Amino acid sequence: MFVSPAAAILAFLGLNAEWSVCLAIVVGGLLVVGGADVIRFSLKRVMAIASVCFRQSIRRRVLWITPLVMLGVIIVSQFQRGDPQDAIRQTITSCLFASGLLVLLVMIVLASTNLPKEIENRVIYTVATKPATRLEIVLGKVIGFACVSFWMLLIMGVFTLGFLNLREWRLRQAIAADLEAGAVDEISRSTLQYYQQAGLLHARQMSRPARIDLLAHRPRGADDLWVPGGGNGLIVAEFAITADQVPAGSQVEVEIDVRAKRIYMPPVADTQPSDGPAAMLPSPPRVGFELLDEQNMAVVNMFQVGQPQPIELPEVGGVVRRRIEPQFLELWLPRAENPRPVYVSLIGGGPQHAYGLGRGGFHLIVDGRRIAPVGPPRYAGRSGRFGEQLRGGSGGEAGVALFQFRDQPVPAEAEQVTFELRVGLEPERDESDPDAEVATRIVLEIVNRSNDQAATVELYPESNRSSFIQVPAGVVRGGDFDVWLRMAADGYVGLRTRGYPPLMLVRASQNFAFNLLKSLSVLWMLSILITIIGVCASTFLSWPIAIVLTVMVLIGRWATDQIDVSDTGRSFVADFLGAESGAQARAISETIDRLGEVMTTAARFMPDISRFGAIAELQSGLAVSSQTLLEALGVTVLFGAPVLVLAYVFLKYKEVAP
C-alpha cells in the first residue's frame, strides 16, 4: 500500500506527540517569534548576564548552606548501623540524597524568584534597556544558575568522596581485623574477602544475562521446558499490538498450545524429578491465562477471561482457545499513539502437574488473523516479596533458574572471575522457633557452552544482600555460558527479573570517583531542568506561585504514574459510593475517568524525573551506565529546550515595568 510522505510524517508526529510538540515550540519560538533575536544573539552578553547571576548567588552566600548539609550528613551517618555493605550504601545514599535535595531546593528558589524580584525592584529596567535581547536574558539566567548548582555539587562531591573514603578505610580495617581473628561466619566470609580485596567503594561494570527463565526442573533437551503447576509458574508471551489493529466489533481470541505432564515428587533428595507414576494423582491438568500490561501486572485476570473456572485439559494437554470480551480488550490494549508491549501469561494449576508449550505456542487471533508473539515466551515464577519465586527443596520439587549469558564481554586476563548474586530468601521456618536463623544453601552451576567447562559453587547468601562468588575464568571464557541456580532448602528464593538482574558477572571495575562524578552530572542535569522550569514559571507568575508551579511540573508525571489514575472511576464508585450501576454512579465514574485521562495526557508533557536515576547504580556499587547519562540528558534537552523557548517568548511579550 502506498503511503504518501505527508501521511507518513503526520503518522510519525502522531506517534511521537511529545517530541512533535517540543519541536514545534522550539522552531516556532525561535524562528517565527524570535528570528530577529536569534540573528542578534551574542554569547558575550549571555555570559555577562550569567556572571552577574552567579555572582549574585555567591555574594548572597548561597554556598554557605553546603557546610550545614555536610554537618547533617555526618550526624546522620553516626546513627547508621549494619554490616559494611549497608554502612557504605547508607552513607552513599545520605550524601547523594542530601546533595540532590540541597541543589534542587536552592535551584527552585533561586530560579523562581530571580526574575520577579528584578522586576519588583526594577533592576530589570537597566538590563532590558540595553541591547540584550530577552532570549539572552533568559539564557544568561539559566547558565548563571547552572554554574551555581555546578559549584554546589562540586563541593558536595568532594565532601562525599572524602567522607566515603574515610568510612571505607575504617570499615576495611575492621573487616581485615575480623577475618584475621576468624570472627566471621561462613555465610559472610567470601563476601568479606571480596571487600577486603576490592574495597567497598565499587563501580563495577557488569555483564548481564540475556534472559532468565524459572523452570520446574532442569531440562534434558531444548524442548523440555516446563513450569511448575499450582500457580507457581507462568509462561509469558509478549505481543506488539495496539487498539487500532482491532476494529470495533472484532472477535479476538487467545490460543495456546499447552502441554501437561505429571511430575513425581520423590520422598528423598533428588535433583532430577522424574515423570513418575502419574496415576497416583487423579485430578486433570487445568490452566488459566491472564492479560498483562507492560509492567507484567495483570490487567485482566484469569477468572475474567473466557470463563470463571480454570480450563480443564486432557492429561497431556491440548489447545486452549478463548475469546476476550471487548471490555477487557479496551482495558488491555494500548492506544496507537502510545504503543507498549503487552503480555499473555499461562498459569498452570495443580502442584502435581508441570506445563509446557506445544508446537503451536501462543497466538492472538483477530477476526481469524493469527498474530504471533514477539520472540520466544519466557518461563517465569509467581510474583513474591522479593521478585519471581523459585521453589526450593532438597528433592525434585525444587525448581531451577536458568541465566543465559550470550556474547557477554568477560575479563580477559583474570584467573578468577566474580559473580554478584542478590536474591531474596523466603525459607520455611521452624514453627516451634520462628525466630531461628535459617542458613539457606544456594547451588550455582556455571556451564560454558563453548568449551563445556563447568563449575559448581555452593553458598549461603544473606537475603536481599549482595554476595560475591569467585569461579575459574575458564567457565565464562568466550562470554557464552549458562548459570543454573537452585535453592537446596525448603521455601522460596526470590529473583528480580526487572531492573538489576539477581546474578551478574563483574566484567570490570571503574574508578569510584569517576562514577560519583557521573552521578553528580545526572543531578546537575536535573538542576538545570529545574532552573529552566523555574525561570519559565517566573516569567508570568509571581515568585511564590512560580515555586509551586515548578514543583508541580517537576513531580507531575511521577505523581500521576504513582497514583495510576487511569480507569479509577468504577473502583472509586464501588469503594466509596457502594454502587456500580445507575445513572448517577455511571456519571461519577465517567467524570473521574475523564479527569484521569486529562491528568494522564497532561503528565505526558511533563518531564519524567524517574529518568534521573543518580543514586540507584552508585548505591549498588555499579558503574553508572552511559544509558543513564543519556536518558537524563535526553529529558533535560528535550523538555528543557522547549520550556526555555517558552520562557523567552513569555518574557518577550511581558511588560517588565510594573
Place this chain on the structure above:
Amino acid sequence: MTSANSEAVITQNLTKVYRDFWGRPKVTALDDLNLSIHRGEVFGLLGPNGSGKSTTIKLLLGLIFPTRGTATVLGEPAGNSTVNERVGFLPEESYLYRFLDGEETLFFYGRLFKIPRKELNRRVPELLDVVGLDAKARKRKLREYSKGMARRIGLAQALINNPDLILLDEPTTGLDPIGTREMKDLILSLKKQGKTVLLCSHLLADVQDVCDRITILYAGRMQTLGEVRDLLQVKDVTQVLARGLGDGQLQELRAFLQRLGATDTTVTHPTTTLEDLFVRVVKDHAKAAAAPPAASTEVAAAANP
C-alpha cells in the same frame, strides 16, 4: 516640516491604557501623545506626578508596550534591541545590582554593549571621573552607596556606550546642590557633543536651566510644547539691567519710566539664585581648605620677626 532623520524621537498618537486583571481599562496613563524631539537638543518632559512622564519614557524604551500609536527612536521602532545600542537611560532611582561595586557595575553594562575589554579598561575609570566617584567609592558595593553616589553611578552606566540619545528620569533627585550643578553642566556638555537629551523632571528650575524645549503633560495629555525662552517670556513686561547706578539715579529712573507711561514700576537690585549662592560659598570654602598651610606660616613669621 521635519524629516525623520533629523528627529531623535517621534511619537504618533502614543497611548497607554493600563488594564485590570480582566482586561478592562483602568487608567489611561498616556493619551494620544504626538511629539518630536530634534537631534542634538535637550528636551524637557514636565508634569506633576501621574501625568504620564515615566510612562512615556517606558514606552520609548520598550519596557511597556503602547495600547495605540507608534513611537520611533533614532529612526527605529521603540524598544528594538538594536536601537538600544545607541540609547542611554538613567531611571528615576538607580535600579542597579546592589551586590556589585562601582567598577563591576560599569564593566557588566559595558559587556552588554559588547565593548571590548581593553576599551572598557579605559572607559570605566574615565566615566567614574566624569561622574565624580573617587577611587574608594569605586570598590564599594552599591548597597553601601549614598543616594547621590547611586545617582552618579547610574549616570555612568547610562553613558557607558557613548549614546546618541540619553533619557534621564529625574536626574537631580538625591543630589546635593553641587551635584545638581555638575549634572546640569554635564547635560549641557552632552548637548555640546551633539547628543540628544530627554529630561524628565518636576524640578522646574533644573529644566529651565538646561532645556531647549519642553512639553508639559497633565493627565496623560500634552498641554503645551515649545522653546523654554518663548514659553517663559512675559511679553508685556520689560526688564532693564544696569550696573553703577546710585540711589538718586534710581529715583530719577523711576520717575522717567513713569513719565513714559509705565505702570507697576519696580526698580531694585537683582538677586542671585540660592543655588548660585550655595555653590559659590561651598566652592570658596573648599578652595580655602585646599590652600597650602605654608602661606599662613609665612604670615605668622612676618608678624613676629
